[in-house]
Amino acid sequence: MTLLRSISGASHRSLFLRAIGRRHLASTPAPAPAQAEEYKRRNYANNVTEYNGVVNSITAQRRFSFLLRDVYDDMSLDGVQPDRDTFHSLILGSMKGARLQDAFYFTEQMKSMGLVPDVNSYNMLISVCGKCKNSEQAIQLLEEMKKYKVKPMVQTYMCLLNACAAAGRLDQVYAIVRDMTAAGLGLNKFCYAGLITALRNKTPLPDDYAAKIIEFVERSKEWSSVEASSETAQNVMTGVTEEELYNMPTAEYINRRGFLNRPLTVYHVAFHACADLRNVEVMEALLDMLKKDGKFPDTYIVIQTMRCYLNCGDIDRGWQTVDEYLKSGRPPVPELYTTLAEGAMIGYTPTGMQIAQKALEDMNSRNFYLLPRQGTDLLLAAAGEKTGGYTTANYIWDLMQARKVTPQLPAVEAYYNGLKEREIPADDPRLVLVKRTYENLSSRFRGRRPN
Incomplete structure (x- = not known):
């Protein structure tokens, strides 16, 4: 349960796992009794079954950003041998998260341990190729299945x-x-x-x-x-x-x-x-x-x-x-309003922008809220408005801030640039907050592992 609470409270990248504490290698001597509780706290998994549970929890919660690779790295540090179920779960998570390089990395690791992927694993690998529009690799996988005598x-x-x-x-x-x-x-x-x-x-x-x-x-x-x-x-x-x-x-x-x-x-x-x-x-x-x-x-x-x-x-x-x-x-469903808002903003006509904002206000009045991806897409669209009062972009930002939801970097960057193009004092609270958010996101994602 401690692990699951840690997962649900995580915000990004390997800080999620690294913040739990330095990993203790399997070769490390057993801790003294006085250190047992600290050792237990820092080691969120101790065997392959527990690690498989971690991977499945991450996949179920769709927290894919680097976490699966972090868990696998920690397994190696702990000297825990992955089994077939581990790799199947890692490939599954990579497919759901459209992490093409991760999927093939785990597959190569699997084969290096003498484990041949089964047909379900190959299906997921082909699927992630489709998600990433890499049809050549998908076709090669079918040929590889013949090589390993895995029947499609x-x-x-x-x-x-x-x-x-x-x-x-x-x-x-x-x-x-x-x-x-x-x-x-x-x-x-x-x-x-x-x-x-x-x-x-x-x-x-x-x-x-x-x-x-x-x-x-x-x-x-x-x-x-x-x-x-x-x-x-x-x-x-x-x-x-x-x-x-x-x-x-x-x-x-x-x-x-x-x-x-x-x-x-x-x-x-x-x-x-x-x-x-x-x-x-x-x-x-x-x-x-x-x-x-x-x-x-x-x-x-x-x-x-x-x-x-x-x-x-x-x-x-x-x-x-x-x-x-x-x-x-x-x-009613929130997608009715978000689709209307996004479509009405095409061309950034005064009438369209008014309809977009009215749709979002109606959505808000029904106690629907913007999911992170919806808010990000809408803010990115609204931030492209070059004339007018920027009221729709501001409203979308405010809706997300009210729920303490941060849009993704591209949307924040576009919104920040749009604000800078307008005559807004440098100490304006909105501009200051957006600038700080943009700088924090830029710093956080600058060194991300590519996929």
Whole structure:
């Protein structure tokens, strides 16, 4: 419990673990009785089981910034031999945190100890390649599996397909689909989602991308219920959903009750692509398809519909989408307001900035608060305003300060630079606080371990 309290109170980097105290090597003589309590306090784990618990706790709390490497380093200092479960948990944490170098570092350490990664570990390695848009390494991993005689499973090919899709390698995705079909493997919704993602990320954008998105959504309705899920017991036990493993845009919302209708995965990816590509025509065609299928747009689809209108500069339709959602009696969610605010700020028109601030005020009045990432994204967007009173950026900063939440460095830097461009006295309390925050963040992250 002492360890878990330490984890929950940690703020950053290895200070989290190093502050516990200097590690005692396994070769260090046993402490005298009078020192036993101090020794216990400084050594937060003493054997492989306890260290595995530390890794799992960090992963569950999604505190990935360097902590997994710190724990592994401390295991080495203590002379504790990692086991297969240790490496599996380390690779899992690296995947969830999109820490590509860490994932491959732990894999090499694992192999150096004579342990060959199993198929689930390779699936996670391919997945993290997808998160980091490194399709070449993902393909090499499949070749490495052959070398070590690790038999791929359906899930492996799905990971590889979506890793290639993230990099926009449409031809490679088509090739994987052909191989799966030739091997008698049914194509499920994640295959079609991957095809749409590949279209979205292909550079230059294919001329027929709009027709293809519609085609893939239609064809996805034919997928067999036998292929409905490729989740393994291992994934279920470690809390990895297929959406997270395949890097679906809905991954972070899976556990939000009433937010997602999971069978609509292909629709989710298609609507997300339309919003990114600013294609209202295809988006509205998808809404008609959904209606003909007797389906109702879930909250995620409503938000992507709003994003599409806003990204195209149609603030009125974006606002109308929110209004219709709220009038329908469905429960409001903070993403409605943050999406409206961020989209309204595109172009920094006076009307758009007013709508953005009104959306955030409405959100605040409902006792919703900005999560660190949401606040960071909004502050970064609002900080780009070159004219006007900077009221929206100031309001976002104040909302985060009220909850003692610090935005990430890029947002703070942009906000600080924006304040300096305005006629604000050097001793202004807001400017002084933002400057101090910027300097503290700059100092803290200057020597970070790259990944």
